[in-house]
Amino acid sequence: MTRPANDTFLRALLREPVEYTPIWLMRQAGRYLPEYNETRRRAGSFLNLCKNPHLACEVTLQPLARFELDAAILFSDILTVPDAMGLGLYFAEGEGPKFERPLRDEWEIRDLTAPDPNVHLRYVMDAVAEIRRALNNTLPLIGFSGSPWTLACYMVEGGSSSDYRTVKTMLYDRPDLLHRILDVTTTAVISYLNAQIESGAQAVMIFDSWGGALSHAAYREFSLNYMERIIAGLKRSHGGERVPSILFTKGGGQWLEAIAATGCDAVGLDWTTDLGEARQRVGDRVALQGNLDPMVLFTSPEKVAVEARRVLDSYGSETGHIFNLGHGISQFTPPENVAALVHAVHSHSRRGS
Amino acid sequence: MTRPANDTFLRALLREPVEYTPIWLMRQAGRYLPEYNETRRRAGSFLNLCKNPHLACEVTLQPLARFELDAAILFSDILTVPDAMGLGLYFAEGEGPKFERPLRDEWEIRDLTAPDPNVHLRYVMDAVAEIRRALNNTLPLIGFSGSPWTLACYMVEGGSSSDYRTVKTMLYDRPDLLHRILDVTTTAVISYLNAQIESGAQAVMIFDSWGGALSHAAYREFSLNYMERIIAGLKRSHGGERVPSILFTKGGGQWLEAIAATGCDAVGLDWTTDLGEARQRVGDRVALQGNLDPMVLFTSPEKVAVEARRVLDSYGSETGHIFNLGHGISQFTPPENVAALVHAVHSHSRRGS
Numbered sequence: 196m197t198r199p200a201n202d203t204f205l206r207a208l209l210r211e212p213v214e215y216t217p218i219w220l221m222r223q224a225g226r227y228l229p230e231y232n233e234t235r236r237r238a239g240s241f242l243n244l245c246k247n248p249h250l251a252c253e254v255t256l257q258p259l260a261r262f263e264l265d266a267a268i269l270f271s272d273i274l275t276v277p278d279a280m281g282l283g284l285y286f287a288e289g290e291g292p293k294f295e296r297p298l299r300d301e302w303e304i305r306d307l308t309a310p311d312p313n314v315h316l317r318y319v320m321d322a323v324a325e326i327r328r329a330l331n332n333t334l335p336l337i338g339f340s341g342s343p344w345t346l347a348c349y350m351v352e353g354g355s356s357s358d359y360r361t362v363k364t365m366l367y368d369r370p371d372l373l374h375r376i377l378d379v380t381t382t383a384v385i386s387y388l389n390a391q392i393e394s395g396a397q398a399v400m401i402f403d404s405w406g407g408a409l410s411h412a413a414y415r416e417f418s419l420n421y422m423e424r425i426i427a428g429l430k431r432s433h434g435g436e437r438v439p440s441i442l443f444t445k446g447g448g449q450w451l452e453a454i455a456a457t458g459c460d461a462v463g464l465d466w467t468t469d470l471g472e473a474r475q476r477v478g479d480r481v482a483l484q485g486n487l488d489p490m491v492l493f494t495s496p497e498k499v500a501v502e503a504r505r506v507l508d509s510y511g512s513e514t515g516h517i518f519n520l521g522h523g524i525s526q527f528t529p530p531e532n533v534a535a536l537v538h539a540v541h542s543h544s545r546r547g548s
Numbered sequence: 549m550t551r552p553a554n555d556t557f558l559r560a561l562l563r564e565p566v567e568y569t570p571i572w573l574m575r576q577a578g579r580y581l582p583e584y585n586e587t588r589r590r591a592g593s594f595l596n597l598c599k600n601p602h603l604a605c606e607v608t609l610q611p612l613a614r615f616e617l618d619a620a621i622l623f624s625d626i627l628t629v630p631d632a633m634g635l636g637l638y639f640a641e642g643e644g645p646k647f648e649r650p651l652r653d654e655w656e657i658r659d660l661t662a663p664d665p666n667v668h669l670r671y672v673m674d675a676v677a678e679i680r681r682a683l684n685n686t687l688p689l690i691g692f693s694g695s696p697w698t699l700a701c702y703m704v705e706g707g708s709s710s711d712y713r714t715v716k717t718m719l720y721d722r723p724d725l726l727h728r729i730l731d732v733t734t735t736a737v738i739s740y741l742n743a744q745i746e747s748g749a750q751a752v753m754i755f756d757s758w759g760g761a762l763s764h765a766a767y768r769e770f771s772l773n774y775m776e777r778i779i780a781g782l783k784r785s786h787g788g789e790r791v792p793s794i795l796f797t798k799g800g801g802q803w804l805e806a807i808a809a810t811g812c813d814a815v816g817l818d819w820t821t822d823l824g825e826a827r828q829r830v831g832d833r834v835a836l837q838g839n840l841d842p843m844v845l846f847t848s849p850e851k852v853a854v855e856a857r858r859v860l861d862s863y864g865s866e867t868g869h870i871f872n873l874g875h876g877i878s879q880f881t882p883p884e885n886v887a888a889l890v891h892a893v894h895s896h897s898r899r900g901s
Binding site: 358359360363364366367368407409410411412413414446448449466467468469472488489490491493494495498502505509521525527 | 711712713716717720721760762763764765766767799801802819820821822825841842843844846847848851855858862874878880
């Protein structure tokens, strides 16, 4: 195995020298692209799209045809693992993800088992393999999973929540039950990500979307500790190449040092953290990924370029920066502003220019 | 004027010695209390309740009759100031606050003027005076306002928002217009809080509920700078007594040092920040208020006591701590758990016990 023709993203993750700052965008294959909406329409539903490797491959490649992005990311949903555990994922129109059978009863929690990713999540592995073939070693492919805490939020609440009341009541009242869910989910995520790596993912990212809702102490006990176990359980290399890992806790800027100490290769940051200060706090232990406010993409190409430069300049000229948004791209984003962003990041960061 | 019989809260704010850690709760007069719902029913609507000084006084006192809280806080809404500016505040059932005339057009923004609080917000001043008479100098009364940025979010979006798209597009695209809104609103908040002080408020708090949605740089430019101007414009004392100020940015833990440098007397913290670390970061410049996760109140009196002790112990035994939640109390909170919280905070923190 060799590195892809454009391996800038992988080099930045490993803090090796790069010619320019690589960029990809969280949710880059998504509803802001008309061609995505067209494929989704053909699929019939979001879940059909996720579960059809051929269509998942098609939408994964769509943003790469439009923009000079430096990485592809598997098109999938973060809730595939609990779905494979039997909770029954579904999407009510305009309401976000829900589970038919949320975890509430003690016996259900005791009975929870980790699925075999090569059986119950075969469609994901098939998509990874198909995307790798389609990419033909031009660009690296990122695999991903939700963090155990974030998955547990959905599994216990049964959907998204504004205050996490049900799962937090369990956390404070019956921490043993929540730890049981997190333990099984951690085992599941480790084998899920390793199966993605074996199927061809060249880097992996853990999305801890709701870690920022936890108290300082609870974050360590119920989210970070489990992510650290995942990092320790991941295959570090495949086919002779290192497979770097990225850990992203939305709202986790205060806990950056602890996140960087988990053994991950890179930390994702939202826009509330200054990249230069973050660099000073973590030294050269990890690469940093981020962190433009996605709302900047609602202005104009000129303003997008100004704000992109601001983010690049806040990081400085060292290697170890992967440009991204601080959160997933909004479905209402005008695609021409994404083109302006990619261009601005590449041209402003080109070394020696 | 003399300090109230129980001035523990004021002493803690000024980092003077106290016998125990004082406690009050954000939104302590609210929907979790059956007697509040009864008064609100009589008022006909939430807005009628806010605008009737007699009923506002009644609900302000309700939690004090049930729990041994160490401060009263004016019952009002954070959006009274933009309402007095003519934006037309209303509450659609189950939908939160909205404005009939959100700020969108440049001419509307240029025409914006600060209201005279003693004319257009007379009902608030009357409520403050009536609450002070009713309290009869037993407990201190806290006045409050929303921060300019938080008010601007509602004024531009026209209601609450999940992504602040409209106001952030203005921020990045037409910062001059947003600065104009913030400038007028800052002038309005200064005179509003000073009028509350003259009417009898013995401490004031600024709620920056949405400051945490801003980027690191934008927070300073569009929220913190204006709050600093408010602090500088506040009457420092009234009737010979210091009137301390509290500044609370939800999600602002990363920016604690900058917040503490505004000249405020105390900083409110949500539950994501460890109080002991916060104390080390700010030294003895400010008192700290917070920071129990409101979801702890959904467990049992025993668990509430355990978590309350954890927060007290994280702060340590020095003065300068005011116990509170890290956010407003949930409407679904069982009142008996609030009683357990108040009792636990007082008994565990009593000096020499």
